Amino acid sequence: MESNSNKVYLITGAAGFIGHYLTKSLLERDVAVIGLDNLNDYYDVKLKRDRLKEVEGNENFRFVEADLVDKDKLMEVFAEYKPSVVVNLAAQAGVRYSLENPDAYIQSNIVGFHNVLDACRHHPVDHLIYASSSSVYGANKKVPFEETDFVDNPVSLYASTKKSNELMAHTYSHLYDIPATGLRFFTVYGPMGRPDMAYFGFTDKYFNEESIKIFNNGDFENDLYRDFTYIDDIVEGIERLIPRKPEGDVPHEVFNIGNNSPEKLMDFIGALEGALSNSLGKDVEFKKEYEPIKPGDVPATYASTDRLYEAVGYKPSASIEEGLQKFTDWYVEYYDKK
Template identity: 65%
Template sequence: MNLKPVDCKKTYLVTGAAGFIGMHLSKKLLEMGCKVIGYDNLNDYYDVTLKDSRLNILNKYENFTFHKADLTDKEYLAKLFAENKINVVINLAAQAGVRYSIENPDAYIQSNIVGFLNILEMCRHHQVDHLLYASSSSVYGANKKIPFSTEDRVDNPVSLYAATKKSNELMAHTYSHLYKIPTTGLRFFTVYGPYGRPDMAYFSFTKAIMEGKPIKIFNNGDMYRDFTYIDDIVNGVTKLIENSAALKNKELPYKIYNIGNNKPVKLIDFIQAIEHALGKKAIKEFYPMQPGDVYQTYADISDLINDVGFKPDTPIQEGIKRFVNWYIRYIYSK
């Protein structure tokens, strides 16, 4: 695999830089010596102090600058692009959460559709080298065929969140076709790890177990998720940044990749891994499947392996141990 290393002569715009994946990816690029411009609206979907803590890590790097603004603010974006030669855009900003999309659909249309259109327009008018953007395993909906392949039809989303992510892929395809903008869609599979989102199950499970409170387990724990450790996600995205030259040389410079662990874990076994890391049993309450949830996610990562030679390899026990150690140090000891 003859990939060029990440070119740190270029400037990288990371939207959602105060988010979970955004912070870790920005940190990785900064450690490589790259110039990173962070962009985030710091909304209060979950505790903003966690976002501030992530930003504090990034602000220690001299080659990091931060802009607090919303993707729907097209004028602000235009000014940012006009004043900076941005070579690569990694769009991770989005309104996250499957269940929240049922309660507050407007937030998803504004952030995930209008905001993404603005990013595409900036890439079009400022001739960026490469746009990478977050999609999601949720686009596969209730797909019964496993593992999930990027060749599968994904026309039946079961949540508005998934519908917006599928829309992003279609919009990116259009801009790649019309304007030859190299775009790479990143279908992330259940990302977890230190500084993760508090609304994710593993975070709330850990909190409840530590506090001796019951945890809600849906479908009696009989669900499977392709849990993917944050370092594997970041390393996968970094490899795909390096792959930009190959993408640019294609007639249609458009590609979608699954980034998942390729090893689905049963939810009840995942909970047991948390119990083991904490040395404490959970008080379990069982509930039926929730609207918008799917039974199983399982990533086919053959394209990721073939194109950039990367395969996630962090075992669930190791990843959970690292998260729990962080949680006890950062959250519970305060």
């Protein structure tokens, strides 16, 4: 592998949504990237493989199909490629899925992340960046959510595993002086996104002539709020933080990466209908069913981005209209819906 930099970047979850976009962006900057992913079937594996196809021809890219739970294999990757920067984006995602499949979360998000930390201990890195989640804020009523807020009341197992990741990283930073930065992502969306996310599922249901389920009891006055963050904004935030290593007695920090502009769920759905109308050249309206909020869901997510801005002079800014238009344009082309 050759690049303009001596540094090798290891991206776990490289076939995932955020991992793919970060990998692509780093390769455009002539950085050597090792992409690791287990290509599990939590959602359509074809989409994951199509993401990989966009980068696999690049001479600065190597793909390793492996699971973080396989500690021996992970140690081999660290020993062979000696990454300077590790961005851990591999995880079992999804809040509702954790209600029926808790084991997947313990294995991937706890055991797998511990293996990453231990690999960074035995093969020292310049910086470990890892995915946390806005879900750690649980049902906090105070908004916007700030990194200093109390986060000891998670309302889903997924959130518990992400909070655990932050604690584990803090401990390893303290014991072994590993510079580590945790990123609390807020509802990431965009082209080639995760099919289990609401905006993607709503679009699927439209073309299948099915109703979409909206978990707000039909209460428009007290609708759910979400801080939707466009994928390019997420990648920009990560890239700006990579060279900013935490310092001090415990070199560990946590940042929100969100849009700092929460949208009512119904407004978001309206924007999605509008974007899909533009993509198809005809009026689109979803069939809607209203149901109670699901266990593990939270009423609102709302990121304070002050700490991120103070650290790297950046805050996400893409509007939902702009971001959803790019998503629906991609969807219509990718699934040949014209």
